[in-house]
Amino acid sequence: MFILDTLLIGSLRFVLDKVVAAAEAEMNDDTALREQLLEAQMRLELGEISDEEFAQIEKDVLARIREIKGQQQGAITMSSKDKISGVEVESWKSEG
Amino acid sequence: MGKTTCAAASACALSALRRGKRARVLVVSTDPAHSLGDALGVQLAASPRAIRRGLTAVELDAPRAFARWIGEHGAALGEALEHGTWLDRADVDTLLDLSLPGVDELAGILEIARLADSRRYDHIVVDTAPTGHTLRLLASPQTVAVVAGILDALQAEHRLIREQLARVGRPEAADRLIARLAEQARETGETLRDRQRTTFCWVTLPEALSLAESEDGLAALETNGMHAAEIIVNRVLPAAGPCPICDRRRADEQRVIARITRRLGRGRTLRIIPASLREPRGVAALAKIGTTLSTTEDAEDTEKKTGLALRVLRRPRGEERVPFALSAPKGERTVSPESLDVLRGAKLLFVGGKGGVGKTTVSTAAAIRLARAHPDRRMLLLSTDPAHSIADVLDARKEAIGDTPKAVRGGPANLFIRELDAARALAARRVDLEHALDEIAHSFGADASAGGPRGAAELMDLAPPGVDELFGILEVTRLLTPERESLRSSARSSARGGGAPRASEYDVIIVDTAPTGHALRLLELPDAAREWVQVLLRMLLKYKSLVRPGQLAAELVDVSKSIRELQTILRDASHTRFLVVTRAAEVPRFETERLLTRLRRLTLAAPAVIVNAMTLAPGRCTRCRATAATERRSLAALRRRCGARSRECVIIQTPLSAPPPRGVRALDRWARWWTLDRAQADG
Numbered sequence: 112m113f114i115l116d117t118l119l120i121g122s123l124r125f126v127l128d129k130v131v132a133a134a135e136a137e138m139n140d141d142t143a144l145r146e147q148l149l150e151a152q153m154r155l156e157l158g159e160i161s162d163e164e165f166a167q168i169e170k171d172v173l174a175r176i177r178e179i180k181g182q183q184q185g186a187i188t189m190s191s192k193d194k195i196s197g198v199e200v201e202s203w204k205s206e207g
Numbered sequence: 208m209g210k211t212t213c214a215a216a217s218a219c220a221l222s223a224l225r226r227g228k229r230a231r232v233l234v235v236s237t238d239p240a241h242s243l244g245d246a247l248g249v250q251l252a253a254s255p256r257a258i259r260r261g262l263t264a265v266e267l268d269a270p271r272a273f274a275r276w277i278g279e280h281g282a283a284l285g286e287a288l289e290h291g292t293w294l295d296r297a298d299v300d301t302l303l304d305l306s307l308p309g310v311d312e313l314a315g316i317l318e319i320a321r322l323a324d325s326r327r328y329d330h331i332v333v334d335t336a337p338t339g340h341t342l343r344l345l346a347s348p349q350t351v352a353v354v355a356g357i358l359d360a361l362q363a364e365h366r367l368i369r370e371q372l373a374r375v376g377r378p379e380a381a382d383r384l385i386a387r388l389a390e391q392a393r394e395t396g397e398t399l400r401d402r403q404r405t406t407f408c409w410v411t412l413p414e415a416l417s418l419a420e421s422e423d424g425l426a427a428l429e430t431n432g433m434h435a436a437e438i439i440v441n442r443v444l445p446a447a448g449p450c451p452i453c454d455r456r457r458a459d460e461q462r463v464i465a466r467i468t469r470r471l472g473r474g475r476t477l478r479i480i481p482a483s484l485r486e487p488r489g490v491a492a493l494a495k496i497g498t499t500l501s502t503t504e505d506a507e508d509t510e511k512k513t514g515l516a517l518r519v520l521r522r523p524r525g526e527e528r529v530p531f532a533l534s535a536p537k538g539e540r541t542v543s544p545e546s547l548d549v550l551r552g553a554k555l556l557f558v559g560g561k562g563g564v565g566k567t568t569v570s571t572a573a574a575i576r577l578a579r580a581h582p583d584r585r586m587l588l589l590s591t592d593p594a595h596s597i598a599d600v601l602d603a604r605k606e607a608i609g610d611t612p613k614a615v616r617g618g619p620a621n622l623f624i625r626e627l628d629a630a631r632a633l634a635a636r637r638v639d640l641e642h643a644l645d646e647i648a649h650s651f652g653a654d655a656s657a658g659g660p661r662g663a664a665e666l667m668d669l670a671p672p673g674v675d676e677l678f679g680i681l682e683v684t685r686l687l688t689p690e691r692e693s694l695r696s697s698a699r700s701s702a703r704g705g706g707a708p709r710a711s712e713y714d715v716i717i718v719d720t721a722p723t724g725h726a727l728r729l730l731e732l733p734d735a736a737r738e739w740v741q742v743l744l745r746m747l748l749k750y751k752s753l754v755r756p757g758q759l760a761a762e763l764v765d766v767s768k769s770i771r772e773l774q775t776i777l778r779d780a781s782h783t784r785f786l787v788v789t790r791a792a793e794v795p796r797f798e799t800e801r802l803l804t805r806l807r808r809l810t811l812a813a814p815a816v817i818v819n820a821m822t823l824a825p826g827r828c829t830r831c832r833a834t835a836a837t838e839r840r841s842l843a844a845l846r847r848r849c850g851a852r853s854r855e856c857v858i859i860q861t862p863l864s865a866p867p868p869r870g871v872r873a874l875d876r877w878a879r880w881w882t883l884d885r886a887q888a889d890g
Contacts, residue, residue, distance in 0.1 A: 146756060149756055149761060149764070150748070150751070150756060150760075152764045153744050153747065153748060153756065153760055153763075153764055156741070156744060156763075156764055156768070156771075157741055157744055157745060157748075
């Protein structure tokens with residue numbers, strides 16, 4: 112029973128860790144947006160999009176980056192320094 | 208220098224009937240700006256043409272030779288690329304179809320190897336490109352070896368799978384090609400180093416400037432394990448009656464020859480070709496020179512024959528006070544560079560022409576005069592010839608001038624001088640590019656190939672021919688345009704470093720280019736490079752789900768932007784001009800005419816031709832008078848080409864100076880004596 116508990120709690124914790132990491136990445140990391148901008152630049156150099164189209168994409172991407180930065184300073188304050196130290200799990204049956 | 212004349216002359220002599228036997232000789236020109244046909248007086252092309260019995264001549268068409276090589280081996284090459292990378296067949300074909308801008312040297316060495324292989328000739332005489340690029344040609348067997356190594360690594364995994372799974376041990380086309388390339392690289396390298404099979408003849412002029420270049424060139428050859436056994440000093444003035452100009456020149460020439468003997472003569476045969484009044488053109492005239500070249504005689508015999516004394520003459524008293532003697536008539540309407548209409552408003556000025564016509568002297572003199580006339584403008588004199596000679600023209604120490612812009616001692620404070628180190632320009636980007644290549648290699652999973660730090664470094668060593676020159680010319684864009692914000696400019700600025708003046712850059716750049724063929728190649732580079740960059744960008748987009756467009760993409764976007772800017776600057780006639788320097792003689796004139804045509808095709812403005820070192824005041828000297836007469840005829844022909852009344856292209860004459868002007872003061876004074884061609888101005 113003890114082993115099972117450890118496994119259960121361990122994997123639960125792993126999953127939760129991942130969820131938090133993903134959320135963190137989504138919020139902190141503007142890599143995806145930067146890549147989007149780079150791709151637009153590539154297409155501009157290839158003549159696939161016009162200067163105006165590029166300017167529009169650039170404007171959108173920059174706006175979203177600003178938005179993310181704004182959110183980071185607002186509601187949730189979780190930086191890469193913060194770690195999950197443990198997860199509490201209650202089980203009713205084990206007592207009884 | 209007369210390389211072509213000497214090569215053609217040697218070939219003529221080698222193919223002469225000797226004891227009833229005739230050797231089969233091929234003379235091949237590898238200079239992208241050929242003049243072998245002009246010297247032989249026949250029309251030459253990329254396929255060998257028989258000149259007379261035993262003598263065949265060919266002017267190598269490097270892009271065509273390379274295309275043929277790709278045609279022969281493209282399939283096998285494509286296989287190796289397809290096996291070693293994730294590129295599909297269509298991508299590989301697109302890559303193989305692109306023109307390689309700096310392929311001349313590579314194609315040259317492959318072609319020489321092919322011709323030597325064919326055993327159809329007993330002797331092959333190679334008329335090479337000017338110094339800087341010939342040294343690259345001679346180093347290219349190493350490049351071929353590196354290519355073979357990289358291809359081998361690309362093929363390795365595929366070979367392993369075939370051997371272990373399919374149990375096929377038979378080499379396929381790609382393996383055979385790789386083995387053949389490695390073999391050719393090794394053999395050609397060996398042949399070039401083998402003194403029994405290869406002779407290098409170093410051709411030079413009896414001028415201090417040429418001596419300096421010869422010293423550097425010969426040292427570079429020795430470093431590569433190649434030995435020049437002969438030095439040919441071309442166009443040496445023979446003894447003649449008194450003349451203030453000729454006497455001065457003769458004395459200077461003899462001093463230079465004495466220095467050549469002392470510094471470079473040990474263990475080498477020194478041959479002297481006297482200057483003839485008529486340009487040696489055609490087989491008969493060349494064969495005559497060839498006989499002097501092929502006889503085995505040492506310097507002393509030559510001395511007796513030509514009446515030259517190979518010892519240092521004491522300078523006559525009073526000579527020191529007059530820095531140089533000019534062949535310039537008094538009372539002529541002079542136009543010094545700063546008063547030239549065709550230079551007004553120019554931001555980027557290219558000075559180019561055939562090797563040895565005096566490009567560096569003209570560009571340096573013009574730079575000094577322009578900078579003095581406009582003290583409020585920052586000017587840069589930039590040499591892009593790998594065999595730099597600005598330091599020599601300025602009579603400065605070699606170390607005094609380099610890749611970091613410096614003001615000249617005694618010169619205008621607003622004039623900076625830089626001898627571009629293309630390799631360094633590439634090296635500055637190298638770290639970035641290596642990272643980018645590694646990134647790509649890892650994503651493509653081709654660890655054995657371009658992957659791993661060694662692979663990327665090796666790829667960069669290979670420096671696709673011409674890439675360093677591309678980054679070199681892109682420097683011009685950077686220097687002329689204000690620093691722009693790029694995705695990665697902050698990262699790069701530290702890598703570029705150097706004590707270069709801050710972002711304010713320069714108002715005017717004067718570029719002292721390499722001789723014709725390579726100057727044109729440099730100007731054509733942006734177009735070819737843009738095509739490459741676009742193909743690579745398209746591939747990165749195609750595979751973006753496999754490889755995230757990272758550093759390499761950012762790097763390419765950056766390069767693409769710089770190229771676009773450079774193209775805009777080059778095509779802008781209000782800012783960019785090309786000054787063509789030439790001599791009033793037939794062979795340089797032919798090259799000048801071809802150069803003008805090519806420049807027009809590139810839509811580059813070429814508003815002036817500078818005919819350098821003209822005998823404008825022949826006095827009573829018979830030799831000077833004869834020279835002046837020949838020059839007048841040649842000038843008349845050039846005038847017809849430039850259009851007598853046309854404002855399109857003016858002709859400027861500069862007076863012959865003995866010795867050629869060296870140092871800031873002499874250059875400054877010499878440039879005051881430039882004249883506008885009167886016949887054209889009056890027309």
